[in-house]
Amino acid sequence: MRLSDVQKQAVLGNPAYLHSGVQLRATAHRIADFIYEKLTGEPGVFSTRIAYVVKSTGRFELKIADADGSNDQAALASREPIISPAWSPDGAKLAYVSFEAKKPVVYVHDLASGRRHVAANFKGSNSAPAWSPDGKQLAVVLTKDGSSQLYVVNADGSGVTRVATSSGIDTEPRWSPDGQFIYFTSDRGGSPQIYRIPSSGAGGGNTAERVTFEGSYNVTPRLSPDGKSMAFIARNGGRFQLALMDLASKQTQILTDSTKDESPSFAPNGRMILYATEIGGRGVLAAVSSDGRVKQKLSVQAADVREPAWGPLVR
Amino acid sequence: MRALISLPIAALLLAACGSQPPAPEQNPAGVESRTPGAVKVDTPPVIQVKPEQFDPGSIAALKDPRSPLSKRSVYFDYDSYVVKDEFQALLTAHGKFLSANPKMKMLIQGNADERGSREYNLALGQKRAEALRKALVLLGAREDQLEAVSLGEEKPACSESSEECLGKNRRGDMLYSGEF
Numbered sequence: 293m294r295l296s297d298v299q300k301q302a303v304l305g306n307p308a309y310l311h312s313g314v315q316l317r318a319t320a321h322r323i324a325d326f327i328y329e330k331l332t333g334e335p336g337v338f339s340t341r342i343a344y345v346v347k348s349t350g351r352f353e354l355k356i357a358d359a360d361g362s363n364d365q366a367a368l369a370s371r372e373p374i375i376s377p378a379w380s381p382d383g384a385k386l387a388y389v390s391f392e393a394k395k396p397v398v399y400v401h402d403l404a405s406g407r408r409h410v411a412a413n414f415k416g417s418n419s420a421p422a423w424s425p426d427g428k429q430l431a432v433v434l435t436k437d438g439s440s441q442l443y444v445v446n447a448d449g450s451g452v453t454r455v456a457t458s459s460g461i462d463t464e465p466r467w468s469p470d471g472q473f474i475y476f477t478s479d480r481g482g483s484p485q486i487y488r489i490p491s492s493g494a495g496g497g498n499t500a501e502r503v504t505f506e507g508s509y510n511v512t513p514r515l516s517p518d519g520k521s522m523a524f525i526a527r528n529g530g531r532f533q534l535a536l537m538d539l540a541s542k543q544t545q546i547l548t549d550s551t552k553d554e555s556p557s558f559a560p561n562g563r564m565i566l567y568a569t570e571i572g573g574r575g576v577l578a579a580v581s582s583d584g585r586v587k588q589k590l591s592v593q594a595a596d597v598r599e600p601a602w603g604p605l606v607r
Numbered sequence: 608m609r610a611l612i613s614l615p616i617a618a619l620l621l622a623a624c625g626s627q628p629p630a631p632e633q634n635p636a637g638v639e640s641r642t643p644g645a646v647k648v649d650t651p652p653v654i655q656v657k658p659e660q661f662d663p664g665s666i667a668a669l670k671d672p673r674s675p676l677s678k679r680s681v682y683f684d685y686d687s688y689v690v691k692d693e694f695q696a697l698l699t700a701h702g703k704f705l706s707a708n709p710k711m712k713m714l715i716q717g718n719a720d721e722r723g724s725r726e727y728n729l730a731l732g733q734k735r736a737e738a739l740r741k742a743l744v745l746l747g748a749r750e751d752q753l754e755a756v757s758l759g760e761e762k763p764a765c766s767e768s769s770e771e772c773l774g775k776n777r778r779g780d781m782l783y784s785g786e787f
Contacts, residue, residue, distance in 0.1 A: 375725050375759075376725070376726060394756075394787045416733070416756055419729050420729075433726070435733050439733060461731070461734065464724065477727055512727075525724060555725070
């Protein structure tokens with residue numbers, strides 16, 4: 293493959309790709325990534341993968357697909373719900389919550405081998421796994437000491453420590469990309485709002501700092517890969533919509549005009565946000581550019597699709 | 608990715624990993640065949656715990672539609688975890704039953720309606736399950752007999768978006784040993 297700048301009469305690159313017939317799509321995605329990066333200076337996301345959950349009658353499947361929604365494969369099938377898939381930073385594993393034990397339990401699933409282990413199964417509910425940027429730890433929500441509270445465990449399930457304490461609900465933890473903070477949803481102020489706490493945990497003068505102030509329902513914080521902005525779900529007059537906050541200025545923009553948005557997930561180059569919404573009473577996946585200008589619906593099958601998670605860059 | 612975990616394997620993993628020991632002679636197939644979303648009170652499963660461990664009269668009451676013990680669901684108002692007065696008699700009956708049958712365990716599953724974030728709704732369901740757990744302890748059950756968990760919005764009893772239907776999903780279900 294050769295990429296040339298015609299005006300400057302310069303060759304931008306001529307990488308070679310060896311592939312067999314079945315890898316044609318993958319090769320095309322690699323070429324697209326090469327071109328995108330040469331022209332924009334940012335990595336392309338054509339070769340990345342997404343995870344999501346498909347619900348059909350009496351059956352839940354955790355699926356992995358190319359970022360454009362094609363080439364899907366099931367990583368797990370169950371009669372009980374599966375929620376909150378989260379990619380490990382190296383893209384080799386998924387953490388998720390499965391209800392197959394008649395209660396929520398957090399698993400870590402190795403995608404290459406199909407093997408998995410329990411990361412959190414304490415008395416009560418175990419949910420909302422989020423990977424630390426180094427991939428060694430998971431922030432999780434446990435109820436072993438009462439209501440839903442934030443803890444950190446090692447990815448193998450050992451060494452559980454509490455991160456924050458409130459008398460109400462703390463949930464949906466998410467590490468900032470630099471690892472310094474854990475953002476989360478809490479109703480400690482009376483309504484669900486987004487807060488952040490140093491990832492070293494409460495104590496030693498560390499306290500939670502409120503991040504969202506407008507409205508009475510702001511949930512599901514997701515940090516952009518550069519750590520500068522935060523996607524979340526805001527309720528506006530009964531409509532649940534995808535919003536984006538510039539963390540330095542606190543300026544917030546609503547990115548969609550739909551009514552049941554959930555589970556935003558940034559593309560690893562930060563340019564798009566994938567999210568779940570509902571069209572005609574059915575769950576679908578949609579994506580919007582971070583500036584809100586370009587929207588697209590991903591290919592929809594005859595089933596409920598939800599809980600998208602965009603995987604990391606393929607290197 | 609080719610390795611698709613089939614249900615029997617998942618069940619094996621569960622048996623290996625679960626913190627909750629399965630009830631004696633629990634039949635996993637029987638539990639799995641329950642249709643998702645079915646209201647559990649409508650299809651009371653067979654109690655498979657060894658009968659000699661319990662007072663046979665009261666075990667039968669769990670399945671007897673004339674007994675308050677056959678009722679297992681408590682409903683909540685929107686955004687509320689307060690157990691309403693109309694359910695006090697039901698909880699009193701279950702509290703007494705657990706007290707009289709100390710080997711019997713109960714799984715309390717809290718549920719939420721579909722509006723809003725799945726994980727936040729999971730936490731709301733947990734609050735409801737906790738409210739039932741605390742009430743049962745005050746009414747005679749021991750802490751180690753009870754586990755309060757949440758199914759969030761994932762197992763709706765009713766899937767329309769009417770207010771009446773959403774109300775059916777804001778509930779706590781009480782399941783005894785052998786039923787979960």
